[in-house]
Amino acid sequence: MEQAPPDPERQLQPAPLEPLGSPDAGLGAAVGKEAEGAGEESSGVDTMTHNNFWLKKIEISVSEAEKRTGRNAMNMQETYTAYLIETRSVEHTDGQSVLTDSLWRRYSEFELLRSYLLVYYPHIVVPPLPEKRAEFVWHKLSADNMDPDFVERRRIGLENFLLRIASHPILCRDKIFYLFLTQEGNWKETVNETGFQLKADSRLKALNATFRVKNPDKRFTDLKHYSDELQSVISHLLRVRARVADRLYGVYKVHGNYGRVFSEWSAIEKEMGDGLQSAGHHMDVYASSIDDILEDEEHYADQLKEYLFYAEALRAVCRKHELMQYDLEMAAQDLASKKQQCEELVTGTVRTFSLKGMTTKLFGQETPEQREARIKVLEEQINEGEQQLKSKNLEGREFVKNAWADIERFKEQKNRDLKEALISYAVMQISMCKKSLTLSPRLECNGMISAHYNLRLPCSSNSTSSSRVAGITGVCHHA
């Protein structure tokens, strides 16, 4: 399955419509508010395999966000944001798309969907949601959930989430997911009816298993370590990046202060006046250029954040394995002890420090009938136990096999996506440098030209002003 790497030019566009990274099938069909990049709509069609039959048929987008008020569970007024999910079906041959479904969902419904998927697909690395609260915020960014920039970035994140599920070979077939996209009312009830909350493993149990398990598959242990490292290093990176962004913002904005001073100064300067004016103007433009630059960088940060959250998804799979393994070990242990009990009863040997031994000493030996009954019970239990053990073993192995397959898939996706993200970071830096370079040469030009004029002709500002104007507005070609 070959993924066409995204065109770097696409990454440059400020329209935050592309899915973050590239979901498996290279689906770039982000039809958004501004409908840029519309050419990518049909790209999904080409790279379909039997695994992603969904994508042959539909395109999904989260195209709008809207502020709403309503009453919450406690009947209190609250404000929340709703997101419009549009599903389009794509005709094979001509790539035209037809809107089939559109409905509004809020963030909590996305959360519900994910919780459901986590329970029913414990062997899958379930794609994460965009962050609930703004983190790694730097000075200018608002931590407010209602902030339009934050909402916009969340819209993109949610779209990405849906696209990742839709492009996952297994998850895309889930009925609840299908209903999420198509059934507006009653969906919550439908999900809850599955009773998935009850099926969820208790956290406590999982924690217990993590500590007590004796022989987890080494690959999973390694994976856990890896996910811990990934989480820690990405958090660190995001923190420092936020600080760097803050400082960079400061540098650019302080330059803007020159603008006002220069233009005030130019009022009293006869010879230098024009030069000062345009220098001041350039400072202003320079200072304001940072806003777009840093907005782009936020998207890069979001790409990294996705993998930060993916680390948690990885850990969830590991936990499930540990739980199953622990369960298996406990069952085996239980079986072994029962077998031993049975053996003891049969052979009549009693170990001094066993419970049997104690009770024998205290209460006297039991009757042969009692013993027979007990042996029978035990034998039944042992049979059951062996069956259970066998099936648990099978389950465990199935789980490991499937989980590992998905993990391999995930690894490839991660490598692709992170590489792309790093490259897009480089592209952003390049664009920033180019932008700033287009501003600076003119500054230099003005200074040099005016300086030249003033050295040659110390007075008579009249004659110099016209040629200076020409110099300023003319194009300066510096190599």
Add this chain to the structure above:
Amino acid sequence: MEGERRASQAPSSGLPAGGADGESPGGGAPFPGSSGSSAVLQAEVLDLDEDEDDLEVFSKDASLMDMNSFSPMMPTSPLSMINQIKFEDESDLKDLFITVDEPESHVTTIETFITYRIITKTSRGEFDSSEFEVRRRYQDFLWLKGKLEEAHPTLIIPPLPEKFIVKGMVERFNDDFIETRRKALHKFLNRIADHPTLTFNEDFKIFLTAQAWELSSHKKQGPGLLSRMGQTVRAVASSMRGVKNRPEEFMEMNNFIELFSQKINLIDKISQRIYKEEREYFDEMKEYGPIHILWSASEEDLVDTLKDVASCIDRCCKATEKRMSGLSEALLPVVHEYVLYSEMLMGVMKRRDQIQAELDSKVEALTYKKADTDLLPEEIGKLEDKVECANNALKADWERWKQNMQNDIKLAFTDMAEENIHYYEQCLATWESFLTSQTNLHLEEASEDKP
């Protein structure tokens, strides 16, 4: 050409003849030193008679010219204008080269202070030798400045670096402070050397050449403390009376100075702030690169990419450092010097006003017959000359100063812009080479169009 130039830089009669410039054959050629009438010298030296009108100047009473006979040489003729400018621009005319370096700490029982080594190289005749090396401390510079101000009250004397900076000083003599001061002192002396009048000042010469004991004994001469105090009191008193008739051009000058002072102070603050922000940016960036290296330890497939990103970030970091140092070397000292200059200028305006006030008060006295009026007319005549000389001196020096200021400021900002350009070019190159290496690695469509 030579003669004209000499005429335009004609020094005062009190100073060694202005003929001592680099053009004279064999530097040490003896000129009739401090001859009483430079008019005689001028006649000897001048080969051409185009500037005969300039000779008129020297008939005035020397005592009232406050030792600045540059003042009559108003660049009224285009010829002299060109001369003036050429004189400024062509540094091969420079015959006095001064460097300030090697700060050294001296500890005595009473105090600790720093001296700076001053090396002077010259081809001028009035100097006994062609090379001098002396050590001076900040106090000596202060003394020199005071003497120059005394001798030329309405000339724009270059500013000295501040005595000390209260804010942010951990110890009195940390290395950065000393280095900044050294550079500023170097600038100070060179500005004096480049000034057409001040360069020939006697105290300046002594400062550059005298041994320590010579200097201290010379310092002790000159008007005593009491008389200087008396002068100050009179000056303050007269300035309190206010200047009623400040001529129009000086009103303009005053307004310019006020505005300029405002603006340059703001620019100074902004520039310092930019430096601070860039420094903090640099500090954060330093941490940014290594994180990628850390990350590469846990990623097998992304090792190269991450390491490359880290090295790009590090290179950009170094470029930032360079940009910062460019700022602190080119822009900040220049802007700061002009902040100090703006204070100097206000002082100069005050002194000019004082001189005028003296005249005005005498005129008032005459008009209202307040005091003994016999001698007044004569005094007034002298004062009128004095005022005229002072005004002319200031006007000429003002033009020169403004010219320099514009050039210096422009140069400083041009340099800063160039530094910025280099910085961005370097960063651009770094990231572009990263991109090409990545795309080459994967043989992807290499149509990286660069808009």
